[in-house]
Amino acid sequence: MKILTIAGTRPQLVKVAPVSRELRKHATEVLVNTGQHYDYNMAGVFFHELNIPKPDYDLGIGSASHGKQTGDMLAAIEEVVFKEKPDAVLVYGDTNSTLAGALAASKLHIPLIHIEAGLRSFNKKMPEEINRVITDHVSTLLFPPTETAVQNLKNENITENVVNVGDVMYDAVLYNTAIAEEKYNLEQFGVEEKRYTLATIHRADNTDSKEKLTAIFKAFANLDETVILPLHPRTKHRLDEYGLSELTGVGSNLQVIEPVSYLEMLLLEKYAKAIVTDSGGVQKEAYFAKVPCLTLRPETEWVETVEAGCNRLVAPLKEDLAAIIQDFKPTDYSKQLYGDGKASEKITKEIIKYFG
Template structure:
């Protein structure tokens, strides 16, 4: 049996690592890297750190508009499918790489497997929401990370071949967090444990709004704590475009660095006093690390973290972000929201059974 895995962004590569380790015990896996994150620090380094096998195909798509990027991916993934003739295509999450892989498989009548199915923010202005909804509705095998995700699928009449296996990111966190502690030290960043805030900003609803970015960075500047910010290329470009670089430079407490590796990020998350982010993955990792999280969005697909009081949504235009950060007190981190850390093992076994029972598809 042969499974073609499509990935291409930082969070997807994190998820690929533990699943590939398990999946390759049973089937031949062909790994396709679309190159959606094309900078070495944003993607390539993960293949080294996480021991992900070298991609069989590196499509090198790079940055472009949503339509152009997705179209180029669809074209090249289709060519790979013709070449490899896989028994199934496996996609992760909610990116343009996800949708392109899903459409290519569906149009060629190849069984489609979606890891991280059923997530919903219910904000269709987010490209990720469109990607995940469309992918779920054409998938043949869906792996949900939570019971809430299963419920979301049920509401949309998706009930067949849906499995709540837990979250593969928790698998990755458990596997890699100890390695991060051994390999890296906070001294590299001139930081002390629990004496800094970790921030990440990259989503379009924040970066594409001068008002949002201005409000966020003004709030950061008002804090007494160090704000450590690995700066996404998109955010850096927008700060320059909007003329906000000077505000950042004047703030002595804002420490901006180039994007860090996945293991470095785990270390930074574990030792942060709190995390401020608009990233879905970082929200979960904050929960895994038992660190308070403030999410710069009006909704989240990881509602469980908000419901248990460990994550708080903040609209920087309507609330005083600096005040919220100073006052937020998280509650209980002990609830196992995302499974037992064995999602990858479950996924691999279910895929093998599915392909054995559905070889006619």
């Protein structure tokens, strides 16, 4: 059995690692890296750190508008499918790489496997929402990570070959946290345990609004402790464009650093006092690390973390973000929201069972 796996962003590469370890025990996997994340610290370093197999195809698509990027990926993936003739195509999450892989497979009548199926923000202004909905509706085998995701699929009349296996990101965190602590330490970042806030800002809804970005960075300046911000290229570009770079200058409590590796990020998350983010994956990693999370979005796919009282949605233009960061007290981390850390094993068993 041959599975063609398509990935291309930092979170997807994190998920590939545990699944590939299990899948390759029972099947031939052909790994395609679309190159959607082209910065080495954001993507390439993961292949080394996480022992991800070298991609069989590196498409090198890079950055572009949504339409062009997806179209370029679709054309390139189609050529690979013609050449490899896989028994199934496997995609992760909700990126343009996911959508391109899903379209290529469905157009060529190749069974599609979707890991992290059923997530919904119910905000169709988010490109990720469009990507995930379309992918789910053309998938053959769907692996939602939570019961909420199962119900979302059921609400859209998708009930066949749907299996809640838990979250592969939890597998990855359990496997890699100890490695991170052996390899890195907080001294290299000049901070102490539980005496800094970790922030990640990259979504267009925040970065493409000068007013919103200003409010976020001024809130960071009002905090008493250090704020560590691994700076996403898009955010850096907008700060320069808006003339806001002085908010990150000398004397500021904001410590701007280059994008960090996945293992470094796990270490920073584990020992942070709080995490402020607009990332989907970081919200879950905060929950796994039992660290308070403030999410700078009007909605989240990971509603379970909010319902458990461990994550809070914040509108930076309407609320005092600095005060919320200082006052937020999570309630309960005891619930097993995302499975038992064996999602990769369960996914592999289900694939083998389905395809024989």
